[in-house]
Amino acid sequence: MDIQTLENWLWDAACVIRGPLDAPKFKDYILPLIFLKRLSDVFDDEIKRRAQEFGGEKTLLHLLEQERQSGHVSLVRFFIPEHARWEAIRRRTSGLGQYLTDAVRAVARENPSLAGVIDMVDFNATAAGQRIISDEHLAALIEVLSRHRLGLYDVEPDILGRAYEYLLRKFAEGQGQSAGEFYTPREVGVLMARLLEPEPGMRVYDPACGSGGLLIKCHLRLVEKLGTTENIESTEKFSVNSVVKRLPSHIKPLRIFGQEINPATFAIARMNAVIHDIEADIRLGDTMRQPAFRDTAGRLQTFDLIAANPMWNQKFGQELYENDPFERFRYGIPPSSSADWGWLQHMLASLNERGRMAVVLDTGAVSRGSGNQGSNRERDIRKAFVEADLIEAVILLPENLFYNTTAPGVILVVNRRKRHHGEILLINASQQFAKGRPKNYLAEEHIETIAQIYHRWGNVGANGSSPDGSSPQHAIITREEAARNDYNLSPSRYVSVNGKEDVLPLEEVLVRLEEAEEERAEAERALREVLFRLGLN
Numbered sequence: 001m002d003i004q005t006l007e008n009w010l011w012d013a014a015c016v017i018r019g020p021l022d023a024p025k026f027k028d029y030i031l032p033l034i035f036l037k038r039l040s041d042v043f044d045d046e047i048k049r050r051a052q053e054f055g056g057e058k059t060l061l062h063l064l065e066q067e068r069q070s071g072h073v074s075l076v077r078f079f080i081p082e083h084a085r086w087e088a089i090r091r092r093t094s095g096l097g098q099y100l101t102d103a104v105r106a107v108a109r110e111n112p113s114l115a116g117v118i119d120m121v122d123f124n125a126t127a128a129g130q131r132i133i134s135d136e137h138l139a140a141l142i143e144v145l146s147r148h149r150l151g152l153y154d155v156e157p158d159i160l161g162r163a164y165e166y167l168l169r170k171f172a173e174g175q176g177q178s179a180g181e182f183y184t185p186r187e188v189g190v191l192m193a194r195l196l197e198p199e200p201g202m203r204v205y206d207p208a209c210g211s212g213g214l215l216i217k218c219h220l221r222l223v224e225k226l227g228t229t230e231n232i233e234s235t236e237k238f239s240v241n242s243v244v245k246r247l248p249s250h251i252k253p254l255r256i257f258g259q260e261i262n263p264a265t266f267a268i269a270r271m272n273a274v275i276h277d278i279e280a281d282i283r284l285g286d287t288m289r290q291p292a293f294r295d296t297a298g299r300l301q302t303f304d305l306i307a308a309n310p311m312w313n314q315k316f317g318q319e320l321y322e323n324d325p326f327e328r329f330r331y332g333i334p335p336s337s338s339a340d341w342g343w344l345q346h347m348l349a350s351l352n353e354r355g356r357m358a359v360v361l362d363t364g365a366v367s368r369g370s371g372n373q374g375s376n377r378e379r380d381i382r383k384a385f386v387e388a389d390l391i392e393a394v395i396l397l398p399e400n401l402f403y404n405t406t407a408p409g410v411i412l413v414v415n416r417r418k419r420h421h422g423e424i425l426l427i428n429a430s431q432q433f434a435k436g437r438p439k440n441y442l443a444e445e446h447i448e449t450i451a452q453i454y455h456r457w458g459n460v461g462a463n464g465s466s467p468d469g470s471s472p473q474h475a476i477i478t479r480e481e482a483a484r485n486d487y488n489l490s491p492s493r494y495v496s497v498n499g500k501e502d503v504l505p506l507e508e509v510l511v512r513l514e515e516a517e518e519e520r521a522e523a524e525r526a527l528r529e530v531l532f533r534l535g536l537n
Helices: 003-016 023-051 057-070 086-091 096-110 135-145 157-181 186-196 213-226 263-275 318-322 340-349 377-387 444-455 479-484 506-533
Strands: 203-206 228-232 242-246 255-260 280-284 303-308 351-362 391-396 409-415 423-428 473-478
Touching: 003 023, 003 135, 003 157, 023 057, 023 086, 023 096, 023 135, 023 157, 023 263, 086 096, 086 135, 096 135, 157 213, 157 263, 186 213, 186 303, 186 351, 186 409, 186 444, 203 213, 213 242, 213 255, 213 263, 213 303, 255 263, 263 280, 303 340, 340 351, 340 377, 340 409, 377 479, 391 444, 423 444, 423 479, 473 479
Parallel strands: 203 255, 203 303, 255 280, 303 351, 391 423
Antiparallel strands: 228 242, 351 409, 391 409, 423 473
């Protein structure tokens, strides 16, 4: 199956339940079923393949049952009980909702690593006394999903993973504002992986991993660079040869770590990793309050690379920063109106001594507070980062890329071992996009050009432009120049495109207003304290 056939097939499945379900709910029902079908088809293939080693399928199943009784299954990656296998589900003619629910729960019992992943949905659930999705709609969905196999020889993990992310993107288009909680546009993730260029065996972390896309892009980039092509020859059952790319056995894969606060999104991330055939340690929990990855002494674990797109301008109370047991906020306490620099400091504390990170933030994170008289918390934290020579690059992205806003974002690159000390590369890529519906997107040539400017430190093609002359404008500033501009690191301040002036997005205006209100309230509290001491109550 090519990617287009696969995408069309999966979207046909989504359309089957468009009547009884709103678009935001599609993924809750379809993704676990696709996942179950993949597990079931792969299980069947593993049984057929390994039966030859053990003298027949009957002997293998007997050995497998013995392993199950001992509590440790090694002959197959995941054991699928007979009644949860796809053909058994397809034969079911009544009580399908409860049967599916029982099936996914049985898979979770047999495979503890899938608990809380595949069994999150009750296919028999009701609302106001009515079934949310009827047995008739479920049966139609299963028939559509039964058109093609998803086994080892039918579709490669990367192709299936791309189709899986295609569905996530389609769901995001229907979900609007809340889509940003689980999905970062694919091409933004590809660009971030190109900026980080992971190496074999590296530990890669995303503290707000959503559906796991940024971590998976890092894995795929390593495979793209160092993988070797393999031919899967046709057999009696599979008549089409295919060529796949895999890491050779002597190349260490990445070690993947992520944390996600939303249980449903956590489940998608775990499924996404298995679909891509990646070993990943994804944990459920609140990263800012209870970071999951700690050593035996209770300190934060550290990583080689971090790729993240945390929720923009998240609001946390001051007590979280002031009473932090992990000492993450050494560069300053962020305002309650925006946790952007709180997230950045958590990630910095999670980087090892040679670590690098690429983080998507709203544009205001690199400019708010600059030019203000007196102190400003975000500006002061930026100043501390610049003075510590941590910020390597800031890339301004185009508008209308993200599903939860039309505003542009920035990618901020932090490097504990900068290649060019005392310098910051600013890239204005605001015009590097292709028009799409409903969202713009970065084409491959845009990703390639931006990545080249970063890796070559601005030296791309003749006269600093790409061969077609469409290179984003960029500037390299010193720490002293950043200080003269009051630590405003917005690329558009230093590099204009077509003479256009910046217009603040509405979301940014509201954040700045909240920040100003917070500063005013602090000033009033300080004034009241002074008056009280003077006896002027």
